[in-house]
Amino acid sequence: DTAVSQTPKYLVTQMGNDKSIKCEQNLGHDTMYWYKQDSKKFLKIMFSYNNKELIINETVPNRFSPKSPDKAHLNLHINSLELGDSAVYFCASSQGSNSNQPQHFGDGTRLSIL
Amino acid sequence: GESVGLHLPTLSVQEGDNSIINCAYSNSASDYFIWYKQESGKGPQFIIDIRSNMDKRQGQRVTVLLNKTVKHLSLQIAATQPGDSAVYFCAENPPGGYQKVTFGTGTKLQVIP
Numbered sequence: 001d002t003a004v005s006q007t008p009k010y011l012v013t014q015m016g017n018d019k020s021i022k023c024e025q026n027l028g029h030d031t032m033y034w035y036k037q038d039s040k041k042f043l044k045i046m047f048s049y050n051n052k053e054l055i056i057n058e059t060v061p062n063r064f065s066p067k068s069p070d071k072a073h074l075n076l077h078i079n080s081l082e083l084g085d086s087a088v089y090f091c092a093s094s095q096g097s098n099s100n101q102p103q104h105f106g107d108g109t110r111l112s113i114l
Numbered sequence: 115g116e117s118v119g120l121h122l123p124t125l126s127v128q129e130g131d132n133s134i135i136n137c138a139y140s141n142s143a144s145d146y147f148i149w150y151k152q153e154s155g156k157g158p159q160f161i162i163d164i165r166s167n168m169d170k171r172q173g174q175r176v177t178v179l180l181n182k183t184v185k186h187l188s189l190q191i192a193a194t195q196p197g198d199s200a201v202y203f204c205a206e207n208p209p210g211g212y213q214k215v216t217f218g219t220g221t222k223l224q225v226i227p
Contacts, residue, residue: 103148
């Protein structure tokens, strides 16, 4: 069974559209994250939730809105998609938000804006 | 497959040789460090971690060295195999919790059979 699973794996859409990416983890972790990886492979944290509560919110346009219905799920909704949003988006999870534990990543959602 | 950025440092090693991947971290207060391996089309995968109260930690075929004086981290892979080909990231976690991990720029390891 996949520990952290994201859907869809690929997302191709027009500029201006609204889209969502879903993430689920079956590791029983308390904390989940969204990262953006650009074409140079640079990974940057966007958001983090601990037990459904937002704890990290980096400088991300407010077109990006995360939602955590429960601690096993963290979805990402993006409004009015722009060309610069093209990237690979990774979901991750870890045990605890205040302890040093490695993060477990999904295999990414490759978003391409036409 | 995914395109690789022109600015991604690349290390090429012969199969069977040892590999050393280096990383400079930015925050002298960071107290937890992790190495991740990212294969093409996959997410980063945990390899090994080290806390700031240690300077060396060994795993299976991998060793991480931490030099806090110069804010340097290295990953040594013994007897490199073709399956080790990937992009390797170091990551640092500053104190204060909330896992606001900062990733390094990544190094691509190419293993020559």
